[in-house]
Amino acid sequence: MELEPTPPRSPLADLARNLGAGLRALLLWKAAPALRAGAAAWIALELLSLALDFGFDFARAGPDGRFMADALAGKLFHLPWLMLAVWAAARLAGRPEAWLRGVVGMAALWIWLSLLWNALALLPAEVWGELGDAVTLVWWAPAAWGLIASAVLLGEVFDAKPARRLGMLAIVGLCYLLPTAMLGTQMPLWVATQTDDDDAETARWQAARSEALIYRQPLLLTEAIARVEPGEAGRPELFLLAIAGHGAQDVFLREVDKVERLFAERFGTGGRSIVLANNPATVLERPLATVSAMEASLRALGERMNREEDVLFVFLTSHGAEDHRFDLSLWPWELEQLTPQRLGALLDAAGIRHRVILVSACYSGGFVGPLAGPDTLVMSAARADRSSHGCSHEADWTFFGRAFFDEALRETPSFTEAFARARAAVGTREAAEGLEPSEPQIAVGEAIKARLDAMVADWPRTLQAQQGGDAVRPADAATTSSPCSAARC
Structure with a gap:
């Protein structure tokens, strides 16, 4: 078959x-x-x-x-x-x-x-x-x-x-x-397909990837340090170190730029300030915000200050992590992150005794305890286990930065009073926008409080001597700031 x-x-x-x-x-x-x-x-x-x-x-x-x-x-x-x-x-x-x-x-x-x-x-x-x-x-x-x-x-x-x-x-x-x-x-x-926006973003980061950055940065840091003028003996003065840590969002760069100008006008820090910033737009113009640059800057500031009289204001703005690491980042570079302990060690090594430290970042309350002391005023934009708000790329200020610097400090030269006003203003704004309260924190050492109170009382005379003209009273510097219409700015 x-x-x-x-x-x-x-x-x-x-x-x-x-x-x-x-x-x-x-x-x-x-x-x-x-x-x-x-x-x-x-x-x-x-x-x-x-x-x-x-x-x-x-x-x-x-x-x-x-x-x-x-x-x-x-x-x-x-x-x-x-x-x-x-x-x-x-x-x-x-x-x-x-x-x-x-x-x-x-x-x-x-x-x-x-x-x-x-x-x-x-x-x-x-x-x-x-x-x-x-x-x-x-x-x-x-x-x-x-x-x-x-x-x-x-x-x-x-x-x-x-x-x-x-x-x-x-x-x-x-x-x-x-x-x-x-x-x-x-x-x-x-x-x-790559769009015009993609091309612009690629061009924006070109300088951060360039070989020129490697050779330009040491010169920029040296020049920034060389511009710092020594303090005048017998006259307590304020010095400023401002740090913009996260390079991918422009809000942090805008904040340190505005703070530098505000402090020069209100507190006479012109010639006694250093600004370090991570941003692709400024890598060939301004020193980067790295731990090494901070160490060199603090060492130089400590040498130019009269350590028994002068006060250093350290302003740090960036993102923060739950383990209380302050973000220092600039793509494509791998940068060391800043911890409260590292910052305290750098300040101690520089011999800077009188300190005002403001950390504007999520979870920045983790900096308060480790840095607090009799000669230190520490402020944070949030509790140790809370986020802060307002770090959008398009914003001019973060929530706390606007409330503290652009609003409160234009009305009062007292850092502690400005903090109290800023804390209340931020809380009101967060409640209105339905956000979890950030609850900014503060620790005021007894010695630094007395020193700052004396400096506040003497600031009009100090500014008059520095500027060679009429003293700038708190009300003279007040300006009207436009309300922020964005939900996060």
Whole structure:
């Protein structure tokens, strides 16, 4: 009796069966019987994987973009490692003839894991922000599950004993997952076309990446230090060190610029101030805000001050972290972050006794305790466990910066009174905008309080002597500041 010829297998039917087997493997169900092995079946799975990656990249970038052929190498990087891992597992089980079946099964399984990863990448930034410290766990959970599912699948395909299945777990981890993880983030297959705004942003950061910065910065710091004039004996004077820490937002640069001008007008610090700023627009014009630059600046200020009479006002504005690290950052440079203990050590090493320190940042209350002392006034824009508000790129001031410097200090020369007014103003604004209260903090040493009170009483005479004209009274310097219409400015 003559047998009827077997109908040819449909490539699409084989692809569907292999995808179903991959899903079963992902769920740790029996998957091997459903696999359709073969070179064509494997190629179909890899082409589908590339198509899915392209689709997700297109969804992220939008239709206005271009195809990146250079990205193909990264997308196919896993292939030799996949073959190596399955070959090692097949040899361990003594089933080298089933190698291609194992490769097809692994390709089908990891398509589903790739889908899961791409779906996670599409989640809004707000969702990832709410995860907090769990972000890393959530992102790498599919890889951990894939490792287990791969060992189960290969053990089934090669009919391996339980002990050897544990070996397969190690093989997949070392020969497949580790090399592909070390590759890191891959270039997308489809990227958005660069707009005029993108070009402007690239140009904005060009100076920060330039070689000229390396050679220019030491000169800028030397010049800034050389401009500091020594204090006059017998006349208590105020010196200023202002720090703009975070380079990606202009609000911090604007604040230190305005504070420098305000203090020159109101407190006679012209010629006795140093401003350090991290901002791509000023890297070739002004010294960077680094711990090393702060150390050199404080040492120079300590040498020019009359240490038994003069007072240093240190103003720091930037982002802050929950572990109370003050952000000093400028892409692409890796800069040391500033802690309260490091700042205190720098001030002590410089021999600066009389200090006023204002830290405007989230969680800046963590600076108050470590820096407090009889000769120190410390103020912060927020409690140690609270965020401050207003650090938007477009703003002229942060909430606390506006309330303290631009409003309160234009009405009173007393730092403690200005703090009380600013704290109340910030609280009122936060309540009106439905924000969590930042609760600015203050610690006033007895010795510095008496010294500042005496300086406030003598400031009109001091300014008159410095400027060679009429004294500037608090009311003379008051100006009308326009209300901030933005929700965060």
